[in-house]
Amino acid sequence: MIEFYGVSKEYHGRRVLKNLSFKVAQGEFVFLTGPSGAGKTTVLKLLYRAEGPGEGQILVNGRNVGAMPPGRVPELRRTMGIVFQDYKLLPSRNVFENVSFVLKFLGVPLAERRRRAYQVLRLVELHHRVNALPEELSGGEQQRVALARALVNEPELLVADEPTGNLDHRLAQEVMRLFSQINVRGTTVLVATHDVNLIRETGRRCLTLDRGGVLEGLVEAALPPQAAWRREGGIKLPPRDEDAR
Amino acid sequence: MRRGAAFASLLDEALSGLWRARRVTVVSVFQISFSLFLVGLFLLAAENLGGVVDTLREETAVTLFLRPGADEASRAALESRALESKLVAAIRRVSPEEARGRFARSFGSLAGAAGTLSGNPFPASVELDLLPGAISSAALRPFLANLAAHPAVEEVQFDVDWIRRLRGVVRLVAAAGLATGVLLALGAAFTIANVVRLTILLHRDEIDILRLVGAPEVLIRGPFLLGGVLQGFLGGLVALGLLAVAFRGLLFFVVSTENVLLGVFVVRFLSPATCGVLVLGGVLAGLFGGTIASRRGHV
Numbered sequence A: 001m002i003e004f005y006g007v008s009k010e011y012h013g014r015r016v017l018k019n020l021s022f023k024v025a026q027g028e029f030v031f032l033t034g035p036s037g038a039g040k041t042t043v044l045k046l047l048y049r050a051e052g053p054g055e056g057q058i059l060v061n062g063r064n065v066g067a068m069p070p071g072r073v074p075e076l077r078r079t080m081g082i083v084f085q086d087y088k089l090l091p092s093r094n095v096f097e098n099v100s101f102v103l104k105f106l107g108v109p110l111a112e113r114r115r116r117a118y119q120v121l122r123l124v125e126l127h128h129r130v131n132a133l134p135e136e137l138s139g140g141e142q143q144r145v146a147l148a149r150a151l152v153n154e155p156e157l158l159v160a161d162e163p164t165g166n167l168d169h170r171l172a173q174e175v176m177r178l179f180s181q182i183n184v185r186g187t188t189v190l191v192a193t194h195d196v197n198l199i200r201e202t203g204r205r206c207l208t209l210d211r212g213g214v215l216e217g218l219v220e221a222a223l224p225p226q227a228a229w230r231r232e233g234g235i236k237l238p239p240r241d242e243d244a245r
Numbered sequence B: 001m002r003r004g005a006a007f008a009s010l011l012d013e014a015l016s017g018l019w020r021a022r023r024v025t026v027v028s029v030f031q032i033s034f035s036l037f038l039v040g041l042f043l044l045a046a047e048n049l050g051g052v053v054d055t056l057r058e059e060t061a062v063t064l065f066l067r068p069g070a071d072e073a074s075r076a077a078l079e080s081r082a083l084e085s086k087l088v089a090a091i092r093r094v095s096p097e098e099a100r101g102r103f104a105r106s107f108g109s110l111a112g113a114a115g116t117l118s119g120n121p122f123p124a125s126v127e128l129d130l131l132p133g134a135i136s137s138a139a140l141r142p143f144l145a146n147l148a149a150h151p152a153v154e155e156v157q158f159d160v161d162w163i164r165r166l167r168g169v170v171r172l173v174a175a176a177g178l179a180t181g182v183l184l185a186l187g188a189a190f191t192i193a194n195v196v197r198l199t200i201l202l203h204r205d206e207i208d209i210l211r212l213v214g215a216p217e218v219l220i221r222g223p224f225l226l227g228g229v230l231q232g233f234l235g236g237l238v239a240l241g242l243l244a245v246a247f248r249g250l251l252f253f254v255v256s257t258e259n260v261l262l263g264v265f266v267v268r269f270l271s272p273a274t275c276g277v278l279v280l281g282g283v284l285a286g287l288f289g290g291t292i293a294s295r296r297g298h299v
Helices: A040-047 A070-078 A095-105 A110-123 A139-151 A169-184 A196-202 B003-020 B022-059 B072-084 B096-106 B108-116 B140-148 B160-202 B204-212 B217-257 B260-265 B272-293
Strands: A002-011 A014-024 A029-033 A055-060 A080-083 A157-161 A188-192 A205-208 A230-232 A235-237 B061-066 B088-094 B125-130 B153-157
Touching (some): A002 A040, A029 A040, A029 A169, A029 A196, A040 A055, A040 A188, A070 A080, A080 A139, A095 A110, A110 A139, A169 A188, A169 A196, B003 B022, B022 B217, B061 B140, B072 B088, B140 B153, B160 B204, B160 B217, B160 B272, B204 B217
Parallel strands (some): A029 A188, A157 A188
Antiparallel strands (some): A230 A235, B061 B125, B088 B125
16 A cells, blocks of 8 residues: 655755655554654655655555656545644634535535535534634644544545644544544554554554654664563554553 | 536635635725726727717718709719719719708708798709718719719719718727727736735635645636636626616716717617627636636746
8 A cells, every 4th residue: 555665855955764665555554653853744745745755666556656747646635534733724614614625626515525524523523513613623623623624535545644632632542443443444544643652552553763863764663762662463562651660 | 526516616616715705806806897897988989989980971972962954864974973983882862852851850940941932942962872981082082073063063062071080080089999998908807817816825825735635726726717707707797887877877967968969979888799798808807817827836
């Protein structure tokens, strides 16, 4: 589903990713973690071609994303659900419109758009706020709207950048349960997060980016410097809180 | 995506965009309508001047008043000379009785006075309808002099210089109107372009987000283009309304002042076809402005 081969990326002379290679299979649920500045967001941006790779090759469903002509990028993005770190909600549109406009691109009739938007807003417990504008919502609510928008299209690949950053623990767990449900239906899920507890509780495969600003390569079994991570049955899990203590 | 659904989405987005920026939309529509209103004024003047030209064209008949007692042979010779000139389209004979009847119809209040005269004061005449283009022909003046010299002709009534000058003025006004109209239409187009560009700047963040979530280019740029077209269309309709009000006002002024001269010129509102052209002009100006503003470099 996702294949990175020797991908490097620089911003203004500063190398953020260096010779990065990894694979995520179809239907997998994978966490991407690492300290701030390690390049998690950059990896996601490369996936949906918000950035082009400096070097290397990125394949999504066998399609070379880096070499994709600009005219095909929207089509690629429509196969993904993307949850942005800063939500990226349309400020002048209400919750329903923010969630359903993706379906509008696809020619889904209004009644069907309403039904699906309502369903997904129920999942994130925002069905009672369909007419609210983003500015009327709390940070957590805005994040859930962004989640709903990413899920409404039942995408092949769900990409989320810190999707639980502004949620309380109960809602964060609920979101992860949602992601799992989506994943069970066959959607590949890639979540960038630094929430170690969340990764541990979910018990999913985890890819770690090195600290230091420069990616030296992905080491699945590496232990992060600030915590002892451990491998259990082939799935890397961060330690439980008591273990860390 | 099905074409119908795609267009419905496009229209929905365009209308939503106009509604969200409704203050800017209203200002823009009024700016466009003002430009089109001025264009419409010129069209109104041009159409009515066109009516005057038509009247003049009808007036390009040369009247040859015959001497009393001019016989049939001399009349026939006169008509034959006229036809040979290749400047005349048709010849009409007017008897003294017919001339008196015309006078009575044109000047009803004086008809009684004419009837009190012992004889018929109106001479027989021959009317020559000139061919189109005869007015500007160099052969016209010698032809008229030749007719005036005919023994059966008492007087030739035709002021070629005056008609030529008037037609020249009409042509000049029509050309000036056309040029001004084109300039104003371009002005309207650039007004729309600026309004659309302003709307794009206001929605820059939304456009970026739409791109990130995979909106097709047609649904990103299309609403701005369609918004320009809709603004042009609305501007055209408002301009027509303003023109109708102005025309009514002018008519009221003419009637209240009983100004005969104005009455000659202000005779009719724009024809349905011209109204259509004005609205279409608004739509095209909107399309042009929207296209300029929503080019890929700007959106």
